[in-house]
Amino acid sequence: MQSTSDMIQPIKWQDQQLHLLDQRLLPTQQLWLNYEHASEVSNAIRDMVVRGAPAIGITAAYAVVLAAREAWNKAGVNWKQAMYEPLAKLAASRPTAVNLSWAIEQMTAIYVNLPETYSPEKALLEAATHIHQQDIAANQTMGKLGADLIDPDSMVLTHCNAGALATGGVGTALGVISQGYSDGKIKHVYVDETRPWLQGARLTAWELLQGKIPTTLQADVTAASLMASGKIHWVIVGADRIAANGDVANKIGTYSLAVLAKYHQVKFMVVAPLSTIDWQTETGKQIEIEHRPSREVTHIANQQIAPDGVKVSNPAFDVTPAELINAIVTEAGVVLSPSVTTMKKLHKHN
Ligand SMILES: CSC[C@H]1O[C@H](OP(=O)(O)O)[C@H](O)[C@@H]1O
Numbered sequence: 001m002q003s004t005s006d007m008i009q010p011i012k013w014q015d016q017q018l019h020l021l022d023q024r025l026l027p028t029q030q031l032w033l034n035y036e037h038a039s040e041v042s043n044a045i046r047d048m049v050v051r052g053a054p055a056i057g058i059t060a061a062y063a064v065v066l067a068a069r070e071a072w073n074k075a076g077v078n079w080k081q082a083m084y085e086p087l088a089k090l091a092a093s094r095p096t097a098v099n100l101s102w103a104i105e106q107m108t109a110i111y112v113n114l115p116e117t118y119s120p121e122k123a124l125l126e127a128a129t130h131i132h133q134q135d136i137a138a139n140q141t142m143g144k145l146g147a148d149l150i151d152p153d154s155m156v157l158t159h160c161n162a163g164a165l166a167t168g169g170v171g172t173a174l175g176v177i178s179q180g181y182s183d184g185k186i187k188h189v190y191v192d193e194t195r196p197w198l199q200g201a202r203l204t205a206w207e208l209l210q211g212k213i214p215t216t217l218q219a220d221v222t223a224a225s226l227m228a229s230g231k232i233h234w235v236i237v238g239a240d241r242i243a244a245n246g247d248v249a250n251k252i253g254t255y256s257l258a259v260l261a262k263y264h265q266v267k268f269m270v271v272a273p274l275s276t277i278d279w280q281t282e283t284g285k286q287i288e289i290e291h292r293p294s295r296e297v298t299h300i301a302n303q304q305i306a307p308d309g310v311k312v313s314n315p316a317f318d319v320t321p322a323e324l325i326n327a328i329v330t331e332a333g334v335v336l337s338p339s340v341t342t343m344k345k346l347h348k349h350n
Helices: 038-046 053-091 098-111 121-147 173-182 199-210 220-228 254-263
Strands: 011-014 017-021 032-035 154-158 186-192 215-218 234-237 241-243 248-251 267-271 317-320 327-330 333-336
Touching: 011 053, 011 121, 017 038, 017 053, 032 038, 038 053, 053 098, 053 121, 098 121, 121 173, 121 267, 121 327, 121 333, 154 173, 154 220, 173 186, 173 199, 173 234, 173 267, 186 199, 186 220, 199 215, 215 220, 220 254, 234 254, 248 254, 254 267, 254 317
Parallel strands: 154 186, 154 234, 186 215, 234 267, 267 327
Antiparallel strands: 011 017, 017 032, 241 248, 248 317, 327 333
């Protein structure tokens, strides 16, 4: 497992500013963007400068700090009234990853109890930093719990990016994969390129090569024949929102991998912190699926690949029913055969 000192960190709070690694330019360009205004951070989440459910939550927590600074400077003792608008914009920046609303709720529960008479920035920065550090620790714990489920010399398939670039730490799915590689459990990782935004090709392959983990990149459409070959023992993915019954919303294409895995007796693991579980949503049917701009499908690296005017469908996520999942790994423990009943063991930890 990479130590936290040498892992990739897409989010940094330095010199009273939020610094985000622009993930739209990876892997060929590493550009850091600096933010002092909550509104601009909302745009950065919407535009996927930063992405990945836990990373979005951590970024939102720091955005609340920026919003509080602006509110104090603008409204003084009436700063709390000036928080509503920026936090509403922040909450609306992306609808599916519950970590965004979770982080805003955590920060709101703190700021409403702060005195009006002096700046809330210091107290809120401590809270945001704690959320960030909690995620780093959760990644480490999940890495160990997930790797323990994997037999030696396994080969695994992952989809999208659930690594350091999607979290505060070493990653959720990639945290399990890097721990599993370190433990001699995983000998090779297959990575779906993950059309249309290419998180797998651009981000996951980059992270795994940095970690010197044997990796093969493939087109998404290769997954079925790869599983038919018998080479794959586990599919390991992250999550953006997990319903109370264990249904999982994750990057589009995850559901098809789960169906293929069930057909080919490949085990299916979802790795996500407790902040990704939405106990207020009973099943996956109630999860809002984000639809993103058509250009993400009709262009690759600003190169048009489809005819002008073509009708486009671009849902960013799909829902995998709990019955297709063998294990949900969280920092509070592992749920095998997730269901509304088995998920309850995690609820007491919230
Ligand atoms: C560690 S959860 C990452 C999760 O978020 C990704 O979506 P996006 O890149 O659109 O934010 C994908 O669903 C990953 O599994």
